[in-house]
Amino acid sequence: MITMDDIIRDEHPTLRTVAEEVSFPLDDQFKNLASDMIEFLKNSQDEEIAEKYDLRAGVGIAAPQLNISKKILAVHIPAELEGSEPLSLVMINPKIMSHSVQRTALQDGEGCLSVDELYEGFVPRNKRITVQYYDLDGQKVKKRFKGYPAIVIQHEIDHLNGILFYDHINEQDPFMIPEDMDIFEEDE
Numbered sequence: 001m002i003t004m005d006d007i008i009r010d011e012h013p014t015l016r017t018v019a020e021e022v023s024f025p026l027d028d029q030f031k032n033l034a035s036d037m038i039e040f041l042k043n044s045q046d047e048e049i050a051e052k053y054d055l056r057a058g059v060g061i062a063a064p065q066l067n068i069s070k071k072i073l074a075v076h077i078p079a080e081l082e083g084s085e086p087l088s089l090v091m092i093n094p095k096i097m098s099h100s101v102q103r104t105a106l107q108d109g110e111g112c113l114s115v116d117e118l119y120e121g122f123v124p125r126n127k128r129i130t131v132q133y134y135d136l137d138g139q140k141v142k143k144r145f146k147g148y149p150a151i152v153i154q155h156e157i158d159h160l161n162g163i164l165f166y167d168h169i170n171e172q173d174p175f176m177i178p179e180d181m182d183i184f185e186e187d188e
């Protein structure tokens with residue numbers, strides 16, 4: 001099982017590397033990796049298991065965070081957080097095909113499983129995104145996301161391109177709210 005010891009931390013060069021596309025048919029090792037990533041997120045959200053293995057409650061993780069520079073990410077958002085039903089998915093070679101002009105930012109800023117320091121400030125994200133990706137069976141999927149899932153998915157896709165959340169924070173005024181950006185309200 002994946003634990004926090006498997007997650008590399010900021011300044012590790014792999015976090016600043018553009019990950020490689022994965023080729024199909026998918027090698028078994030990547031199928032296993034994908035299920036291990038989902039299992040980690042589920043474990044991290046289970047109070048007992050998280051306590052026992054000292055896991056940070058995670059909603060998403062990207063392969064580079066495990067020092068595997070491949071374009072694979074996993075998202076597992078519990079129902080109460082997502083607003084309606086839980087969202088659990090693995091994306092292979094994801095690409096944002098289009099997005100809204102409107103942007104949004106989480107009121108409390110963002111953190112990262114790979115960043116132990118606190119970086120305060122709004123992280124502007126596209127409010128709505130259309131993502132093209134491949135699922136574990138190699139099926140091409142094109143799906144629109146908005147709200148919290150859209151934020152999590154953009155955070156994870158950034159990892160595949162060597163980008164960390166604090167790269168987006170305005171250095172002059174971390175809490176500035178540009179014209180085209182609103183503050184994300186949970187109940188959206």
Ligand SMILES: CC(C)(C)[C@H](NC(=O)Nc1cc(F)cc(F)c1)C(=O)N(CC(=O)NO)CC1CCCC1
Pocket residue numbers: 044045056057058059060061062065078081110111112113114151152155156159
């Ligand atoms: C960095 C961390 C604080 C652990 C963050 N979790 C989180 O924001 N809230 C959370 C987690 C749960 F599991 C259940 C719950 F209800 C709330 C997170 O997983 N990530 C994912 C990450 O680091 N991926 O690389 C950071 C989030 C910042 C915005 C989107 C993802």
Ligand SMILES: [Zn+2]
Pocket residue numbers: 111112113114155159
């Ligand atoms: Zn992260």
